[in-house]
Amino acid sequence: MTDFQYATDQDTIAAQATAPGRGGVGIIRLSGPKSLAIAQQIVGFEPKPRYAHYVPFRTTNQEQLDEGIALYFPGPNSFTGEDVFELQGHGGPVIMDMLLSHCVALGARLARPGEFSERAFMNDKMDLTQAEAIADLIDSTSEQAAKCALRSLQGAFSKRVDELVEALIHLRIYVEAAIDFPEEEIDFIGDGKVAAELAGIKNKLIEVLKEANQGALIREGMSVVIAGRPNAGKSSLLNALSGKESAIVTNIEGTTRDVLREHIHLDGMPLHIIDTAGLRDSPDEVERIGIQRAWDEISKADRILMMVDSQSIDSKDPSEIWPEFMEKLGDTKHLTLVRNKVDLTKESTGIEMISGVSVVSLSAKTGEGVNDLTEHLKAVMGFDSTTEGGFIARRRHIEALNKANRFLDAGYEQLHGYGAGELLAEDLKEAQQALSEITGAFTSDDLLGRIFGSFCIGK
Numbered sequence: 001m002t003d004f005q006y007a008t009d010q011d012t013i014a015a016q017a018t019a020p021g022r023g024g025v026g027i028i029r030l031s032g033p034k035s036l037a038i039a040q041q042i043v044g045f046e047p048k049p050r051y052a053h054y055v056p057f058r059t060t061n062q063e064q065l066d067e068g069i070a071l072y073f074p075g076p077n078s079f080t081g082e083d084v085f086e087l088q089g090h091g092g093p094v095i096m097d098m099l100l101s102h103c104v105a106l107g108a109r110l111a112r113p114g115e116f117s118e119r120a121f122m123n124d125k126m127d128l129t130q131a132e133a134i135a136d137l138i139d140s141t142s143e144q145a146a147k148c149a150l151r152s153l154q155g156a157f158s159k160r161v162d163e164l165v166e167a168l169i170h171l172r173i174y175v176e177a178a179i180d181f182p183e184e185e186i187d188f189i190g191d192g193k194v195a196a197e198l199a200g201i202k203n204k205l206i207e208v209l210k211e212a213n214q215g216a217l218i219r220e221g222m223s224v225v226i227a228g229r230p231n232a233g234k235s236s237l238l239n240a241l242s243g244k245e246s247a248i249v250t251n252i253e254g255t256t257r258d259v260l261r262e263h264i265h266l267d268g269m270p271l272h273i274i275d276t277a278g279l280r281d282s283p284d285e286v287e288r289i290g291i292q293r294a295w296d297e298i299s300k301a302d303r304i305l306m307m308v309d310s311q312s313i314d315s316k317d318p319s320e321i322w323p324e325f326m327e328k329l330g331d332t333k334h335l336t337l338v339r340n341k342v343d344l345t346k347e348s349t350g351i352e353m354i355s356g357v358s359v360v361s362l363s364a365k366t367g368e369g370v371n372d373l374t375e376h377l378k379a380v381m382g383f384d385s386t387t388e389g390g391f392i393a394r395r396r397h398i399e400a401l402n403k404a405n406r407f408l409d410a411g412y413e414q415l416h417g418y419g420a421g422e423l424l425a426e427d428l429k430e431a432q433q434a435l436s437e438i439t440g441a442f443t444s445d446d447l448l449g450r451i452f453g454s455f456c457i458g459k
């Protein structure tokens, strides 16, 4: 199944499974072959499988460290698939340290971050997207993200990927049979079956890609830079979006000199808003550095809100308003023009398209039209807050799906352009391999190291 060999690690690992610090209950968890022997030493008898024993926890010379619940899960029926033992004690840092040190004295070693989950993956208790979903569940910052992570943990995403892989294998077998037995005279190109199946797989992949995109947005959100001339109202907009007074609003030009960040949620989608220094030629060294940073942020952002004061600028055409900005920006793909202060000009709020750029008229001060902007931001990111039952996804999943999609396109080309069955089969295989990277059936040690290394300790 996997293309790598992992050392069957015989170490017994131990870590505090609960968060560090004070808590009602704290759990030390062990996994590995010595779990049972260590358990017996601490509780004084062989614990019954999956039974909550309320007992004193003692050292070898009968000194009592704590009293609590001892829980033994013999492998393979455990979280990691190995023998697991849990000491559920009182959640104080000193008690937890004493219990953990004692487990180490009895032959366990401290677990690396993510090592319990890594073992669960290695022992086929879960695939890679499910292991990643555990970390995402723990790290989720909104209820929606938590729900989606739980669905991924329960296999919703893996199932979609596995179905695609199944369909690809089915098609490959057909194509390869036709190549291997030309005397059968299956005109596999002419009969349309291959083309139809390929198109079906492609449609399904696009569907999964859309859902994964949504899942990644819920996990990572979008970054939005607010840029504009001094006093346009950038800080006011940041405050209106975040509902807080995080940025200093004054009528003095150049109030914001550095980059300010605020994280909010729009119906579950995280938004990282960045307020930048007003863009102008400044003699002030500090302000100039701020302006340089503003351009750095602009180049990295998912969306750029170019903000102008509608009082001083009549035109709604971005290229007329600010040619230097447009020139420096290059393309307008990620640009939205925000015309602020319509409460003063008495213009109506709303959104329109002008010269291929979305133009939103609003008042950051009164809040009129701010809702049009948030709806627009959700729309440009393809975020649909009405969809139910989504799953969480990561950038690497999207990349793998895109890669598979490119191989499907290449395969289609081979089929239609050249009638090249061998090359089509090769593309199908590559597409399948790209998909297998998602669930981890085909992954490098390096990737696994990076994924599990980013988990918290004890997970």
Ligand SMILES: Nc1nc2c(c(=O)[nH]1)N(C=O)[C@@H](CNc1ccc(C(=O)N[C@@H](CCC(=O)O)C(=O)O)cc1)CN2
Pocket: 027, 073, 076, 077, 078, 079, 086, 125
């Ligand atoms: N005390 C405790 N609570 C916890 C965990 C834990 O490790 N310990 N978990 C850690 O993340 C999560 C639960 N995850 C778990 C996953 C599988 C098994 C388990 O025993 N699986 C067996 C048996 C399954 C069954 O009885 O149906 C198996 O897979 O064979 C236990 C916990 C959250 N709560």
Ligand SMILES: Nc1nc2c(ncn2[C@@H]2O[C@H](COP(=O)(O)OP(=O)(O)OP(=O)(O)O)[C@@H](O)[C@H]2O)c(=O)[nH]1
Pocket: 228, 229, 230, 231, 232, 233, 234, 235, 236, 237, 248, 249, 250, 251, 252, 253, 254, 255, 256, 257, 276, 277, 278, 340, 341, 342, 343, 344, 362, 363, 364, 365, 366
């Ligand atoms: N009437 C009205 N005044 C606004 C609006 N938005 C901002 N202002 C005012 O415009 C002035 C500048 O607002 P800021 O939010 O500080 O502008 P800024 O673009 O962040 O300014 P710098 O930090 O100097 O770049 C303040 O006096 C705000 O109260 C608006 O929609 N309507």
Ligand SMILES: [K+]
Pocket: 230, 231, 249, 250, 251, 252, 253, 254, 255, 256
């Ligand atoms: K200002």
